Structures are given as C-alpha cells and as structure tokens.
Amino acid sequence: MSTNQNLLQALNHLDKNLFFEEVESLIRNEPHEDIVNAYFNPGLEHTKERYEQNYIGLPEFLLSVQWLQELLNKLDLKNRTQNNKQIKIVLGVIEGDPHDMGKNIVKKLYECYGYQVIDLGKDVSQDKFVQSSQEHEADIVGISTMMSTTMEVLEKTIQRIRESRPECRIVTGGAFINAAIASNIGADKYIENAINLIPETEELLTN
Amino acid sequence: MNTSFENELKPLERVLLAHQGKEVDRVPVCSLAVGCTRVLSGVSFEEFSRDAEKAANSIYVANRLINEDVIFSFIDLSVEAADFGQKMVYPLNSTAHPNYEDLLIKEVNDYKRLSTPNPRQSPRMSNYLEMTNKLVQYYRDFCPVVSFVYGPLGVLGMMRSYEKLYLDMLQYPDEVKVALETITHTLNEYVKAQCELGVTSVCIDTLPGSRSSIKPETWEEFEGKYVKQLADTIRESGCMVSNHGCGDSPYFREVKKWMEPELISFADLPDDCSDVNELKQIYGQDCTLMGYISTDMLFHASAAEILQESWKQIDTLGKGSKFILAPGCEYPPNKDIVNARALVLASESYNRANLNILRSLW
Secondary structure: OOOOHHHEEEEOOOOOHHHHHHHHHHHHOOOOOHHHHHHHHHHHHHHHHHOOOOOHHHHHOOOOOOOHHHHHHOOOOOOOOOOOOOEEEEEEEEEEOOOOHHHHHHHHHHHHOOOOOOOOOOOOHHHHHHHHHHHOOEEEEEEEEOOOHHHHHHHHHHHHHHHHHHOOOOEEEOOOOOOOHHOOOOOEEEOOHHHHHHHHHHHHOOO | OOOOOOOOOOHHHHHHHHHHEEEEEOOOOOOOOHHHHHHHOOOOHHHHHOOOHHHHHHHHHHHHHHOOOOOOOOOOHHHHHHHHHOOOOOOOOOOOEOOOOOOOOHHHHHHHHHHHHHHHHHOOHHHHHHHHHHHHHHHHHOEEEEEEEEOOOHHHHHHHOOHHHHHHHHHHHHHHHHHHHHHHHHHHHHHHHHOOHHHHEEEEEOOOEOOOOHHHHHHHHHHHHHHHHHHHHHHHHOOOOEEOOOOOEEEEHHHHHOOOOOOEEEOOOOOOOHHHHHHHHHOOOOEEEEEEHHHHHHHHHOHHHHHHHHHHHHHHHOOOOOOOEOOOOOOOOOOOOOOOOOHHHHHHHHHHHHHHHHHHHO
C-alpha cells in the first residue's frame, strides 16, 4: 500500500501507531510543502466525507482532525502560502454561554484549512468581540451560541461589530438559530455544521 | 380524536386514553415549560435550581395558566453532576451549568475516583425529589407527573466536558466505563426514589444517542447497557419508562432495544425514518410519540405561527399514532409562556366548531 493509503487506513481504523509512523516517515522523506497537498488535505477531506456519510461519529471526527492537526504542526513550512489563506477569523462563544465544543471544532477546521484564527474562548463579552475584531482587523467574526438565553446579547454584539468594523463579515452557528433568524439579527451567514463550514465560508468571502 | 365528548376529560384520563391508542376529546399537550416558569413567581434561576418549594410552586402556577396535560418535573441538567461534586455556576440570567474551568474529571485517572452520592440525601438530587414530591401531591389523580433523570453518559459529560469525554471514549474506554458504572449505581437509586413518590413515569434523557453526537453502536456500548438498568428499575417499581433525546436523527431503534420506553420525546425524526408516516408506522403504535415543535420556533415565532405549526403536527401525528403535542426540548427558559399556551390552544381549537374562527384568521 502507498503511504497515502496507509494514512487513510490509519484514520479509518483510528490506528494511532500506524498514523504517526507514516507521518514520521513522510517528514523524513518528503518535502514538507508537498505533504500538505498530497497527504494532509486528502486526509482532511476523507475524514469530512466519512463524517458526512455517517461512517464515523463526532468522537472519531474529533480525534482524526486532532491527529491531522498534529501532522500539520510537525511540518516545517517556511513558505506556508499553500495552505495559508491570510484570512483572519475572530472566533468565540457569546457571553453567557459556556458550551464551546462546536466552536473548538470550527477552530480546528479553519486552522487546518489555513485560516488564521484568533480564538476568544467562551462566555465572551460584547466589548471583547468588538475590540478584537478591530485590533486584529478581522475579515470574519464567528459567534457561536447553544442557548436561547443569549439571543438578545448576540443581536447587540452583531450590531456593535457591524458599526465598528463594517467591512467584516459575521457568521453565526449553534442552536436556536437558523439562516432566517441569523439574517434577522444582522449576521451575514448561518453555518449549520462542520461539513458546510469551509464551502460556505469561501462563498461568503467571494460575495 | 373525538369531538363528541360531552364533558372535557381530565388531563390524566386524556393522557392515559391517548397512550392506550383510544379516542380522546383532544390531543394531550405537554409544554415542557420549566425554567421559564420561575418568572411567574418572581424566582431567580438559582432559586429555581436549589429551592424545591419555589420551583414546584412556579411550575404549578405556570401549568394552571397554560392548562397543559402532562407535568414535566425538571429543573436543569446540572442536578446529578452537582451531587457527584462537580462545581456549578448559577448565572443570573441563565440555567445552571458546570464550571468548565474546574471540571471534576481533569484527567483520565479521575474516572475511577468518582464517589457515589446518596440521592436521597445529597443536596441537589434530594431537592429535586422534594420538588417532584410536591408536584405529585398537587396533581394527584388529576395530571400525570413525569420525573426526569439525565442518562449516565450525559452526567459524565457534565463532569469532563463532552469534547474530552468523546476523545476518552476512543482512547480510554475502560476508564470511562468505570465511571459510567459508578454513575449508574447512583442513578439507579435516584430513579427508585422518584418512583416511590408516585410519579406516572420516569424519563431518561439520552442526549448523546443521536447522529449529532456518536455512532449508534457507540451509544449502545457506552450508554445503552447502562440505561437498561435504570429502565428495568423503573418498570420493576411500577412506573412507565419514558425517553427524551433532542439531538438530530435520534436512535429510536437502539433506545427501544435497551430501554423499551412507552413514551419517546423527540426533536427530530429518528435516523431510520425518512418521514412522519414512517415514524408513525414503525414507532407510533407501540410508543406514545411526544413532540416535536421546534424550540427555535417557540423562541422566535409568534403565537399565531405556533398555532399553525401545532395544527399541522396534530394533522399528521395526531391521527394513526399515539401522540402528545410538545416542544422537541425544554421550552426556552427565558421566554414568556404565551407560546406554551398556544400549544394548548391549538389542541383545544383543533376540529372545534366554536373555535374554528382561529383557523380562519390566517
């Protein structure tokens, strides 16, 4: 089997030893820039497809993405233009909400796809969102919430970011929101799940 | 459904007849209005979580205003984990939740260090039992009271965080199972105590049992066999077993296999049903289906929209299956109760000539 097939097999079976043996071998023998396109990106797509098609659940998805991220971190990419999109995304869970699993998945995926993520964490105040979007000159602010109790503050936060940094796109995700509600409270986009995250973000950036 | 009943049925009669698949005067309703009820009696979220009398009175007042048929005795998802020692945060404007900066299970070795609280004496679970007891006393012979227990995997998620728990389930399954055994032991005593109060049913929440979380076989391995013990205890105690799972595409098949619930409360079609007709055929004959007005909608939509959506669901699920109209999950805890009342009004007005004007308004 080729290295790439071995890598995919390791992901399919969550075989940690095989995965990292292959990774070490790649790092020693292949130009690191090539590893991104030839191994990392296909591995990520493969994992997303298997999650989308229900071959794997959230635990397997989380672990696979974690390993792939470890692979990426091991590479010495002096010229990171291949995967580096130069797009800055400020991410956080809105004030009053401590649930950050969804936000963490989004962060990992954005990082894997070369976006620069500024992670504000959970229970993030309106002021912090506004300040960070200005300070980092964010292209996108992503705000997550899993609770209905945060709706009012979410809407206010979106308004304030809009006023202070009008060129920035604002995306929301989580529970108690859908595309229509996101639009009503002033967001540019509602992204429902990890599967749609990258294509919908790319679409948002081109519009 | 029959419009020829001379007198309205009592809620208990209505629910039991509907559960037996017999004719009723109207579809029973359970609003799942819990946290939101505190506003009606001027109680804070923290008082609602910790003071049995204030919580029971809030639920009672709200229920009388809403006029629903099933009392869902629930506080919040933090009750069980708090008594295992998980530190909780009691926010002013939201429901209690774990202090995620100080989780009880910080490392894999902590799974085996869990203690086994006695639910009849530990602060939050005993407070819940006291609240449920009050509700049973208030409603005896009038309205069924359904009590609640968070499933073992859910309780563990509150003490480890779901994200870390999911990774541990793959990497340290044996350690996770030790904790699940410990938790199940306590929850078994907890459901026994609930049954002793005289509740009609105990509802086991299996939140991770859906496509939004883990694979069905993983759910069976890490929760199915544990909730079976709870379901067996509930049945042996003479109560009905109910199930609630509000994830996307819940695993009814696996839930049935391990729990054999008589009632399933749901927010989305199960993963093996492509439409409502299939849901009715496969599950709506053996089980009473309880759902599934979206909580997003209850939060954002007008009462008129809730009426229309409810009529639509009564049209489809109210015929040819055993059905209770309800939200898919807890009624939004910081929303007023108008839309909860709209659920009941939808049932009251459905096929009633004197209320047909409602249906002609939109």
